[in-house]
Amino acid sequence: MTTSDRPTRADAARNRALLLAAAEDEFAERGASASVADIARRAGVAKGTVFRHFPTKEDLVAAIVCGHIAVLAEAARGLADSPDAGAALLEFLTIAADQRQRHDLTFLQSASAGDPRVTEVRDVLHKHLKTLVDRARTSGAIRADITEADVFLMMCAPIHIVENLASPPPLLWQRYLAIIFDGLRTDGAHPLPQPAPVAP
Structure with a gap:
């Protein structure tokens, strides 16, 4: 991976904000049954991105x-x-x-x-x-x-x-x-x- 391919700080902040918003919507709709996969899909990011920001x-x-x-x-x-x-x-x-x-x-x-x-x-x-x-x-x-x-x-x-x-x-x-x-x-x-x- 080149330097230009690495996620920037701005990318990380944007992904975190997307994940928090998507997670809140998923939890509102599904409660405790909301899955990390569903949250990642709603946020438009890979599942691994979720775990990089939020291990659990x-x-x-x-x-x-x-x-x-x-x-x-x-x-x-x-x-x-x-x-x-x-x-x-x-x-x-x-x-x-x-x-x-x-x-x-x-x-x-x-x-x-x-x-x-x-x-x-x-x-x-x-x-x-x-x-x-x-x-x-x-x-x-x-x-x-x-x-x-x-x-x-x-x-x-x-x-x-x-x-x-x-x-x-x-x-x-x-x-x-x-x-x-x-x-x-x-x-x-x-x-x-x-x-x-x-x-x-």
Whole structure:
């Protein structure tokens, strides 16, 4: 193989992106039964290319989940210095719900629950989300008894609500996010009946 025949760094990055997208689609359609061969075929690469990037199916699942969590962590980090702390938290929850609406990661998150790589990037998300929640609470934008764990658990709630309908309008989740966020505000707040949970 000559130097010009060898895969470039750009080729490798492109193949990795193709594989992650193809794998996510295959897992969405087939669940755990999705095969490496099917993923390679969908991505338009050789099966060996899959194993060069991801030695096991578990590595592939972890990479998908880590990628999505990293997007949320970066969104939270980027919003941390926003002048309006309440608006920043609402924007983050909007980004999180929109991601969940476009990418159903339920099976993949369950499959990678104990993976240390996923735990590491989730810890980063918790750190940046805590900053958003603390700032919103300190500014009075949200009630004083709301914790980062509360908000973390609410991230996908608007999507879970509309999934009870057979054919919900694409943006109906925004209605329920608005209702949920109003429940976080200080106006008209009543004492909560149970203490906050520990962050997942």
